[in-house]
Amino acid sequence: MSLTQEASERIRDAIVSGKFEFGERLSEEQIARALGMSKAPVRAAFMELRDMGLVTIVPQAGTYVFTPSRKDVEEMSQFRAMLEKEALQMALVRNRSGLVQQLSAAISQMDHAIxxxxxxRYSTADSAFHRVILQIAGNRYLEKAYDLTATALAALRARLQSGEGDYWHRSYAEHTRMRDLIDQGEFDAAHALLQEHILIINRSLALPDTNTQIRQKAQLRSDQECQELLLQSQG
Structure with missing residues (x-):
């Protein structure tokens, strides 16, 4: 693994898990110190994370964790729902038994995480469940399109998990029910549940109408706290 890859994964995991907050300023120099590397790979990592939609780079101001508005989330979730609906239809045709088997493996990981x-770990297993559908669909362009919003939505789901006490159990029950409906041949019901499961984030997260209502946070964490968060993100 290159230093840029290491820096990108550490920062990405810290954002997705909620350790770095929406709008939080990220210091290239501070993160480089925390990871024991030069600033160059961290700078390159910021560019990768920008392309994933996880950070915003403001010239002459700094790099900040992304700050989604309600409209952003609605558009991302609708886009994802359309892609997964098509992917599920394709996966059912290509390899229904393999789909059920791999969904069950992801559910097992969710169970252990709970x-x-x-x-x-639950967030990772949740993402793996949905990734299985894309992979078995077998269309690499569909999967690339999915990647445009997958990581940002994973970060939003992580905040939802921390905000709702029953989220894990409801999410787990929905994933299990989807797997069972597919296994039983109840495809229309499986499609409907998948759409509801994805779009519920629109009603569950309290977000402003526009990005301008979210203030970027200029205050940096201490070097020690930054290092601890980045190390924790690797489990």
Whole structure:
């Protein structure tokens, strides 16, 4: 793994898990110190994370964790719902039994995460569940399109997990029900539940109408706190 990849993964995981807050300023120099590397790979990592939609780079001002508005979330979730609906239809035709098997494996990981109280592990398993549908669909362009919003939405789901006490159990029940409906051949019901499961984020997250209502935070964390958060993000 290159230093740029390492920096990108550490920062990405800290954002997705909610350790770095929306609008938080990220210091290239501070993160480089925390990771024990030069600023060059961190700078390159910021560019990668910008392309994922996770950070905003403001010239002469700095790099900030992305700050989604309600409209952003609605558009991202609607886009994802359309892609996953098509991907599920394709996956059912290509390999229904393999789909059920791999969805079950992801559900097993969710189960372990809930038992251990590991939110990051649950988020990873949640993402893996949906990724299975895209992979079995077998269309690489569909998967590339999905990647445009997948990481940002994972970050939003992580905040939803921390804000609702029953989120894990409801989410787990919905994933399990989807798998069962597919296994039983109830495809219309599976499609409907998938759409509801994705779009519920629009009603569950309290977000402003526009990005301008979210203030960027100029205050940086201490070097020690930054280092701890980045190390924790790797589990």
């Amino acid at each position: 038992e251990s109280g590991d939110r990051l």
